[in-house]
Amino acid sequence: MSLASLARRHRNEFGLLFAICLVLGTAMASNESWQNERTQTLNAKILVRSASVLGIFALGAGVVIISGGIDLSAGSVIAFSATVCGGSLLFLADKTPSGQPDMIHLTGGMVALAICASLAVGALIGSFHAWLITSIRLPPFVATLASLVGLRSLARLLIPDLMAASSGGTMNASKITVQDAGRVLRGLFDTWYVPPAILLVLAFLIWVLLAKTVAGRHLYAMGGNEEAARLSGIRTDRLKWLAYCVSSVTASVAGILLLAETGTADPSTQGLGYELYAIAAAVIGGCALTGGVGTVLGILLGALFLRVVTDSVAKLARGVSPDELEGLVVGLLVLMAVAFNELRAAGGMRRPFFAGWLGIVNIGVLALLAGIITSILSTDAKLWNGLVAAVVVGAVLVIKKVTEVRALRRA
């Protein structure tokens, strides 16, 4: 395969790679912590590690999207599997003289069993989703929406009973704390290369599944046109089971890693809203929500890009709190990535963007948005800067509108 055809086939991936280098380069050039010898390696490790955790469950979300479905439950499955892992440790841990589980001294065997329990529960959740979708015929959106709200609640209800049962009724708490002085479980996150290693193994396995097996080709076919796939003899029910299991198990892996990171299983807040980050990473990575399109490499780069951008925002934001700015940046990124994917399709750029009254209203909306964002990000002369940005963006869009109208008349 020539370089040109490779570039054409993987235009999205190359585009993302370029964008990652651009954002990272800007951050490295302007942030001191990227230039300091002591902190730059640390920064890189932290960035790779957090991108890996996101990448792990984004892979699962991506497989479901490729198969033509959607999984909204990732955040709750993360919280639930952390609870299962922590809850299993409560029962597996030795007892202190007062009869309570000794969560300070854990062994490798205990942690391995708890992880297995958590992964098994992940697979069961995926199977349950597949059953709801294939046998009860619930739309995937509804089936996984129910888990999104239900699983978190179930985990919260479980914890007090797990605490009481494992301690003979002497403990009562709303979250499970895993002190783990020997860092047996917590070392899984502390050791910076473990999450990336897990991601690479999972990515390889999913790549083999999608690109090298018949089941993988059938997943793409089902995502592209489920009815046609079914009529051509593909057993779509089994494929859906596979896709939703991959999604739930990858979310479980992320849940175990987050438990290792924080030392607490706290279902009321853990992984809250993470499903949207997973879907965003998959979509930025080139997965089409209509199904049948997407690659493992694209999803990995999508997750890395999302993390690089939020990390750079946190490092570079001045005059505004990065935690407040992050949501806006991610929202804009998702819009731009999907719009870019849509527009690069044949004839996309030639389409009129601002036709009719809806176009006129949205010229105003975009100009206003540009003005507000510029104003927020300015450290001084906020009103003036915002006004200038709004006028410039408005003027450019009006010119675009005029060109469109003229082209339409000529046609």
Place this chain on the structure above:
Amino acid sequence: MTRFPNLALCGSPSRAIAVLAILFGAICLAGCSRGDSSRASKKGQRIVILTNVPDPFWDTCEAGANAAQRDLKLADDGISVSVEQNTKGVQGQIQRLREWAGDPSIVAVAVSVTEPDNTALIDAIDALGEQGIKVITIDSDVDRDNPAFREVRYGYIGTDNVTAGEELGKAAKALLPEGGKFATFVGNKSQANAIQRDQGFKQGAGDSFEQVDFLADAVDPSKARQNVHDVFSRHNDLALLVGLWAYNPPAIADVVAQRGVGNEVTVVGFDAAPLALSAMGEGRIEALLVQDPYQMGYLGVKTLKALLDDDRTALTEVFPKHGETDGDIHLTNLKVVVPADSPLEKSIFLESTQFFSLDEFNAWLKENNLTGS
């Protein structure tokens, strides 16, 4: 074509609805039987404590509330006590309170107010009073500068968060006499206790300290850790890190250890989460300012029961000067916990603040069957 669930499985839509209704009923019955067995209430009257956010802090509060329930023999009067964790911010609190106004089993409510000057929330609390439900605030009060807001509850039992912040600020000043740059971490910056603790901390620490960042993490412990990493990337001359909510100090301590900067920065914070106590034992946290949620729960239930019985003697024990200026406030104790080799001394804190070494505090927790506070 829009696809709906396959109702044909149940024969007809009406039969499907009937099956769903039976299932729902069964779940409700299971829930009720579970509640009844633990609460053992005869008349089914309920005293409820509504939290501001979910946090283990409230487990300790619940332990205090349960102790009061036992001591006051509430089960004999058919009254149960429960703690309801609010996970949905101010909107979640308003919704719960509105539901309770129409629930005859609810007889008294203690609420930790998420937004002290939110009129919709104040109206929802007021609506409880109109239904004869007794109301107090604990841990986080309504805006006391507004007399109309103050009237919607009988009184407030909790920490004076400004004073608590000041006490922690004094500890920071004593640990770092020359001051320096500091960053503050919290779950939600708009919540009353976050604002008040931050304000108090700055007052206590003095002008030699400069706050360079104040970051919120939406109560996500992973995000809390990311925020600490981000602060280190933005500033290379930090002297002090302050965690305002229970999970923040252990998150800070974890990151400080990972980055190997334990010798360069000092960590102080609020509350005593189990992981924060372990981190202090390992020399990664220098001071913790601990509230007394156990006392809040105990006195909260005691006050609400006294209000239900119109027991003036019991009420005077908690609010001896009720009716006078600020007589509707009962401030609970503050505790400062420090490591064994700390340079901090009791004399720099208020007379009323209890001073504990880590070992002494762990012994106190064990005595009260708690893992954190």
